[in-house]
Amino acid sequence: MKPRKPSPKKPRYNEGEVLSPWRESLHSIIFGAETRPAKIFDLVLIISIVCSVLSVMLGSVSTLHERFAQWFFYSEWFFTLLFTVEYALRLISVRRPWLYCRSFFGIVDFLSIIPTYLNFLFPGIKYMLIVRVLRLLRVFRILKLSEYLSEAQILMQALSQSCHKILVFLYTVCTLVIVFGSLMYVVEGSEAGFTSIPKSVYWAIVTLTTVGYGDIAPQTPLGQIIASTIMIMGYGIIAVPTGIYSAELLKVGKMEEINNQACPDCGETGHDYDASFCKYCGHPLDSD
Structure with a gap:
């Protein structure tokens, strides 16, 4: 009897699963950094994050809060609703939203909106919205500062090993x-x-x-x-x-150049420059 050939392993992603054209376009705008719409989206996002963080910080000053309490209230809800819509669009524009939810930026995005809603149950927790400043870490990908991402990975790897x-x-x-x-x-x-x-x-x-x-x-x-x-x-x-x-x-050895492209399946970035597949979910990085 001939030895039975081992059955090929199933890929870690669904090969037949593709995004609809409008979701592909949405993904290129939200997670991309090459096209003009993507750059405009990233610029508006960074400005919104900075303004929301400043609003939370200034709102904690008692003299300013007494004079502009209503303005701070509307500002808080405006940015929260804006980031809620953005978070929902990010989930829509990836193939497997749960993978994005578990990623670092997915968790940060969620934590940047949930304190406002929890403020009804736990007054004062709204000041934890300051975590939105972590979203500015996206500026490294947006501005294509790949060498800084490489240095950051070297630091994190050294910290992990020590x-x-x-x-x-x-x-x-x-x-x-x-x-x-x-x-x-x-x-x-x-x-x-x-x-x-x-x-x-x-x-x-x-x-x-x-x-x-x-x-x-x-x-x-x-x-x-x-x-x-x-x-x-x-x-x-x-x-x-x-x-x-x-x-x-x-x-720690010298890290390879980092690819700024976001995975269309889970939305993760930080892949090797010559990588063809996502190192987190295994999905091809090239567009389908």
Whole structure:
């Protein structure tokens, strides 16, 4: 008997699925950056984001809010409805909206509109609309700053590779501040302001990080010796995470040029320059 040939794996995308012409045009405008309509859309989007963020920031100033409360109210709802329509159009213009919803920009787009609606249930949460400033990260794709995207990916890769070492370092720091905080609680006591171990640990954190608010200070000679030791250790500890991160940066190879084209299936960007398929969903990057 001849050995049975393995059945070919199903592609990660639906080969027969195509966007209608108007959805293809919508996709090229919203996710593209080459055509004139796409550039106009991106420019209007950036201006809207900047204006909405400024509105949220200025609305938190009490004197301005008292004078222009109605203006801020209408401004908030105008930009929220505008971004809601834009978010809906983005979902319509991709083949698999759920993939876009789970992407970084999909989550940011959702978080930029939901606080206004939740403000009815949780007053004050509307100021979380400041997250809209993250949407300005699209300016790197819009202005074709591919080299900056490459540098950003190098930084993120180095941070990811050094994550475990930094976590070990933070665990060591947490152990030190607990030990020193407890020691200062025993040495100084409540008379010097060290009323509990948690408050003493807070003092140890402030001292080790060389911030030194001065709200609590040791009074006894032994306590001052311990504080001096913590301060000196703080200067040495500051350089540790920097050294770990710098070492990982040296290990990261040079990133290839980034392709600004958005995937028509999930809307993700940041593919390799010579990539033919999306590295997130596997769909061809070329238009059908």
